Amino acid sequence: MELSGWGRALSAEVRAWRPERAPGLAEAFRAEREDGVIVYAGGRSYGDAPLNGGGDVIMTGRLDRILSADWETGEVVCESGVTIGDLMRVALSHKFIVPVSPGTGFATVGGGLANDVHGKNQHRHGSFGDHVQWVDLMLPSGEIKRITPVGDTADLFNATVGGIGLTGIMLAMSIKLRRVKSNAVLMREKKARNLDEFLAMQEEAREKHAYVVGWIDATARGRSLGRGIMESADDSQGETDAPMGGRKRMPVEMPGYAMNPVSIGLFNALYYHRLPFGGRERQAPVTQFLYPLDAIEDWNRLYGKRGFYQFQCVLPEAESAVGLRKLMEAISDAGTGSFLAVLKSMGKWGRGHLSFPMPGYTLALDFPHKPGVIELLERLERITLDHGGRIYLAKDGAMKAESFAQMYPKLDEFRAVLDRIDPNRVMDSDMSRRLKIRG
Numbered sequence: 001m002e003l004s005g006w007g008r009a010l011s012a013e014v015r016a017w018r019p020e021r022a023p024g025l026a027e028a029f030r031a032e033r034e035d036g037v038i039v040y041a042g043g044r045s046y047g048d049a050p051l052n053g054g055g056d057v058i059m060t061g062r063l064d065r066i067l068s069a070d071w072e073t074g075e076v077v078c079e080s081g082v083t084i085g086d087l088m089r090v091a092l093s094h095k096f097i098v099p100v101s102p103g104t105g106f107a108t109v110g111g112g113l114a115n116d117v118h119g120k121n122q123h124r125h126g127s128f129g130d131h132v133q134w135v136d137l138m139l140p141s142g143e144i145k146r147i148t149p150v151g152d153t154a155d156l157f158n159a160t161v162g163g164i165g166l167t168g169i170m171l172a173m174s175i176k177l178r179r180v181k182s183n184a185v186l187m188r189e190k191k192a193r194n195l196d197e198f199l200a201m202q203e204e205a206r207e208k209h210a211y212v213v214g215w216i217d218a219t220a221r222g223r224s225l226g227r228g229i230m231e232s233a234d235d236s237q238g239e240t241d242a243p244m245g246g247r248k249r250m251p252v253e254m255p256g257y258a259m260n261p262v263s264i265g266l267f268n269a270l271y272y273h274r275l276p277f278g279g280r281e282r283q284a285p286v287t288q289f290l291y292p293l294d295a296i297e298d299w300n301r302l303y304g305k306r307g308f309y310q311f312q313c314v315l316p317e318a319e320s321a322v323g324l325r326k327l328m329e330a331i332s333d334a335g336t337g338s339f340l341a342v343l344k345s346m347g348k349w350g351r352g353h354l355s356f357p358m359p360g361y362t363l364a365l366d367f368p369h370k371p372g373v374i375e376l377l378e379r380l381e382r383i384t385l386d387h388g389g390r391i392y393l394a395k396d397g398a399m400k401a402e403s404f405a406q407m408y409p410k411l412d413e414f415r416a417v418l419d420r421i422d423p424n425r426v427m428d429s430d431m432s433r434r435l436k437i438r439g
């Protein structure tokens with residue numbers, strides 16, 4: 001079958017296995033193959049991390065059982081194909097929350113760990129790997145090993161966190177949930193007139209609030225460069241009975257030309273001006289706050305058949321103000337535009353050898369797959385490198401191998417683990433080959 005990343009700009013013909021239960025997965029894994037295998041889970045990575053053109057892919061979507069839960073301590077054991085959104089709904093009904101959640105509830109816990117995903121609370125609660133207590137990993141040899149963040153298996157654990165599926169297949173994991181008082185957050189929205197104001201507001205907000213995120217109008221120029229809306233939120237004391245957020249489908253595939261600088265600029269301007277200058281405050285279901293884009297189930301069809309690329313980088317704190325300005329200028333000069341760009345501050349390093357997070361600021365944008373987009377991505381990659389930053393593998397589909405090696409200083413440690421556990425290169429993916437991750 002043909003599979004694509006969420007951005008739909010990259011796709012691959014693969015031989016797919018879709019086991020119903022763990023024994024079926026073991027069978028699929030033992031199958032004779034020549035061209036390696038990788039897991040495709042929720043398919044919410046934008047580029048080629050879960051693709052393996054010409055080779056095998058094991059789809060874990062049906063391995064979606066919660067195996068046990070202790071509602072005193074918040075320790076949950078679940079199969080790797082459980083979606084973070086499903087786990088979140090179950091957890092909330094017991095007054096717990098998945099401590100770290102990406103911007104979509106359709107990502108699975110396996111995908112969450114393999115990219116060491118972060119949420120709007122990275123500055124306070126770190127990334128996904130910080131809350132996983134153990135993983136049952138099927139190694140490339142077929143052996144199943146329980147790996148933990150401390151002890152003999154710590155090195156393998158740190159290679160698996162953020163290791164984009166290359167250390168083997170995660171079967172199940174134990175996650176420590178965070179206790180909350182209710183299913184809601186108290187959120188505030190405020191306008192920032194430009195990038196400097198935005199950064200000052202975020203710096204102040206992250207000291208005080210659990211969740212902080214900014215939506216930037218990436219089409220604004222000159223004195224308005226970097227204008228946008230900042231959201232901050234905290235756990236609410238009281239429940240909300242507002243709907244947790246319904247789902248609509250994109251009724252049709254949008255034609256590629258619908259996504260042009262005029263429509264994108266208009267959308268960004270409307271979004272910015274919808275909020276009064278004084279801002280506003282309201283209580284919202286936490287799932288609605290965390291997953292605003294999930295309201296339209298297959299919104300990636302907005303970009304038409306050719307799809308889109310997402311670019312996300314993080315810059316270290318000291319370089320953020322200058323580097324972000326250069327990135328925003330390059331984007332507005334290119335004139336391709338982007339629907340709302342997301343700017344978030346990060347406060348902690350990820351624990352994995354290839355984890356993305358570092359203290360600083362992260363910027364994420366979507367670009368339609370049109371002529372000129374690869375050149376723009378190359379410029380952004382250069383600026384990121386020049387400012388000591390890195391590009392996020394969960395979003396990437398275009399970075400060069402040399403840049404990747406410079407951005408991820410623990411690559412050698414990661415390679416050493418792979419050489420030890422997978423000398424025959426059983427695990428493989430389009431991303432691994434493109435970025436020459438195996439060397």
Ligand SMILES: Cc1cc2nc3c(=O)[nH]c(=O)nc-3n(C[C@H](O)[C@H](O)[C@H](O)COP(=O)(O)OP(=O)(O)OC[C@H]3O[C@@H](n4cnc5c(N)ncnc54)[C@H](O)[C@@H]3O)c2cc1C
Nearest residue numbers: 041042043044045102103108110111114117118164165170
């Ligand atoms: C709307 C949207 C918002 C997003 N927001 C954020 C965000 O705020 N923060 C963030 O960090 N990310 C974000 N993401 C990215 C997303 O969270 C990650 O790409 C995540 O890894 C997707 O999980 P998945 O289950 O879809 O995995 P896939 O995309 O299918 O796979 C991702 C990687 O995980 C590996 N993998 C998955 N399951 C297993 C397993 N069982 N064993 C071994 N390897 C496995 C795959 O091989 C692949 O390398 C967002 C994505 C979307 C579409």
